[in-house]
Amino acid sequence: MSKKDETLRGVLDSDEKNAHWGTIGVALIVGLITLFVFIFVWRKGRVSRRGICLVGLCESGKTLIFSQLIYKKAVESFTSMKENVGVLDIANKGALKLIDVPGHERVRQRFFDSYKNTARGIVFVLDSFSLNKDIRDVAEYLYTILSDPVVSSNRPQVLILCNKQDHPLAKGPQVIQSVLEKEMNVLRNTQTNQLEAVAEGGNRKSFYLGQEGKNFEFADIRSLRVEFAASSAHTEDLESLKKWLQSVA
Numbered sequence: 001m002s003k004k005d006e007t008l009r010g011v012l013d014s015d016e017k018n019a020h021w022g023t024i025g026v027a028l029i030v031g032l033i034t035l036f037v038f039i040f041v042w043r044k045g046r047v048s049r050r051g052i053c054l055v056g057l058c059e060s061g062k063t064l065i066f067s068q069l070i071y072k073k074a075v076e077s078f079t080s081m082k083e084n085v086g087v088l089d090i091a092n093k094g095a096l097k098l099i100d101v102p103g104h105e106r107v108r109q110r111f112f113d114s115y116k117n118t119a120r121g122i123v124f125v126l127d128s129f130s131l132n133k134d135i136r137d138v139a140e141y142l143y144t145i146l147s148d149p150v151v152s153s154n155r156p157q158v159l160i161l162c163n164k165q166d167h168p169l170a171k172g173p174q175v176i177q178s179v180l181e182k183e184m185n186v187l188r189n190t191q192t193n194q195l196e197a198v199a200e201g202g203n204r205k206s207f208y209l210g211q212e213g214k215n216f217e218f219a220d221i222r223s224l225r226v227e228f229a230a231s232s233a234h235t236e237d238l239e240s241l242k243k244w245l246q247s248v249a
Ligand SMILES: Nc1nc2c(ncn2[C@@H]2O[C@H](COP(=O)(O)OP(=O)(O)OP(=O)(O)O)[C@@H](O)[C@H]2O)c(=O)[nH]1
Pocket: 056, 057, 058, 059, 060, 061, 062, 063, 064, 065, 077, 078, 079, 080, 081, 101, 102, 103, 104, 163, 164, 165, 166, 167, 231, 232, 233, 234, 235
């Protein structure tokens, strides 16, 4: 090869290298821009979600909690068929929109569906005295909420509020957590079997709550932070709920 050819080859090699680095540079810039856009959209979505949904079975005490928080007094309530919406000012954190979703089976899903996208937090209220009797219904409703695709994608914080602690036979949050975990475990097995049966016929994908190959525990739901607290709306003891709201706002 002549000297001229070698020089030409060297120039071509360095052009190739430059083009190679150029491609890497462009890919890096595009990747970074995509990441920034993703973070911006995600943060904007989270910041703009200011709703707190109060959900739970009928008679668990949602409306009394709602009126204690919003009107600072008890308001006599009947089984609600419509939601209550109020604005809650949290010191140094701005306003939250509190939504009391009716517990009646016929309407609760419809109302939850129309507010779940705005939820920054979900408070699942249960009656700590009647839990033994209602355990199946409570676990089913809670399971439906926690495995909702919008909930697992938006990842609102979840508080399971063990209300009616003033009742002498009320169970405490720790006992309630373990009773609920056992029931959710049974429910998960049933639901998984049913979904698998459906999937064999069609192509429906099953959603698994918690960790596979292990008994159900709330701590294993990776997409959600689930906490427990006690309250008595009747004696106006809502301190744990107020603290949680302050941390979520
Ligand atoms: N002892 C006791 N009773 C309570 C407590 N919280 C609510 N209640 C009573 O439980 C009943 C039901 O309360 P609501 O607030 O209407 O229940 P809810 O969950 O809104 O019920 P739905 O509107 O049917 O979904 C009322 O008689 C309340 O006074 C509590 O902490 N202790």
